[in-house]
Amino acid sequence: MSMHPAHDLDAFEKRHGFFVGIDSDGCVFDSMEIKHKECFCPAFIDNYDLQAAARFAREVWEFVNLYSRSRGINRFKAVLRSLELCRSRAEFIERKVAVPELRELTEWVARESKLGNPQLDAELKRTGSAELARVMKWSREVNDAVEKVVRNVPPFPSVRPALDRLTGDADVIVVSQTPAAALIREWAEQEIDGYVSLIAGQELGTKDEHLAATAGARPGAVYESDHVLMIGDAPGDHSAAKSVGALFFPILPGQEEESWKRFVSEGIDRFFAGSFAGAYQKELLAEFDAVLPDSPPWSHA
Ligand SMILES: [Mg+2]
Structure with missing residues (x-):
């Protein structure tokens, strides 16, 4: 050992x-439940201003990360997939919730396989992208929340x-x-x-x-x-x-x-x-x- x-x-x-x-x-x-329900999801709703349809955003996040075949997906891919599903839901359209598309994140995820904060930070420094800065902020908030909340599991x-x-x-x-x-x-x-x-x-x-x-x-x-x-x-x-x-x-x-x-x-x-x-x-x-x-x-x- x-x-x-x-x-x-x-x-x-x-x-x-x-x-x-x-x-x-x-x-x-x-x-999985404590991380996604207490850490990832609240920060996701806050960071992408999905408050007006929070209940449905939560349902989407939990479906993508816990209760479907994409369970366990990388966090940055999860953001893209969740926003995509939010955009296609009637509740978001009817309530006129602006769901961002994140083209730069889409592009980064397509070409980088090491999808972690250090790599995203390097990309952010290289491009100065406001969109990636917002993703970075969310990802750091998630890590802080996990460190604070997830213990004794x-x-x-x-x-x-x-x-x-x-x-x-x-x-x-x-x-x-x-x-x-x-x-x-x-x-x-x-x-x-x-x-x-x-x-x-x-x-x-x-x-x-x-x-x-x-x-x-x-x-x-x-x-x-x-x-x-x-x-x-x-x-x-x-x-x-x-x-x-x-x-x-x-x-x-x-x-x-x-x-x-x-x-x-x-x-x-x-x-x-x-x-x-x-x-x-x-x-x-x-x-x-x-x-x-x-x-x-x-x-x-
Ligand atoms: Mg797993």
């Missing part, structure tokens, strides 16, 4: 025959037994779109940081990039097929797994503890025994697929 996880993809070393990437928010920690009860079982035989890393500072604080506060050799947050790129740089084909550090697993609670985690040909164990939103129990009682054994791929994987994915909707429940304008 390493005492201090690395925070740099280049520092990753293959030490075991198996690899496990684990998402953090909503997967290890029951932190323990991992789901079966996470620790799972990590205990994994660490002797697998290289375990955190694969997340949360800022590194928050991840390091949360994993250390709960004393589970010693189980992982690397913590990768939004500043180190997308989840696909995290996995490509660690479990992907690297000279001298290639894992056998079916020896790489990703654990997550969102379709984005599954697609990251697919991008490197990894297996995927879903933590079902709303049934997280049951999912972790199942991972401890059968998933881990199957992974180490080579009986995870195939029928078992298919069954897990079918259950996962049924949990989150694609389109919003409200009517479009």
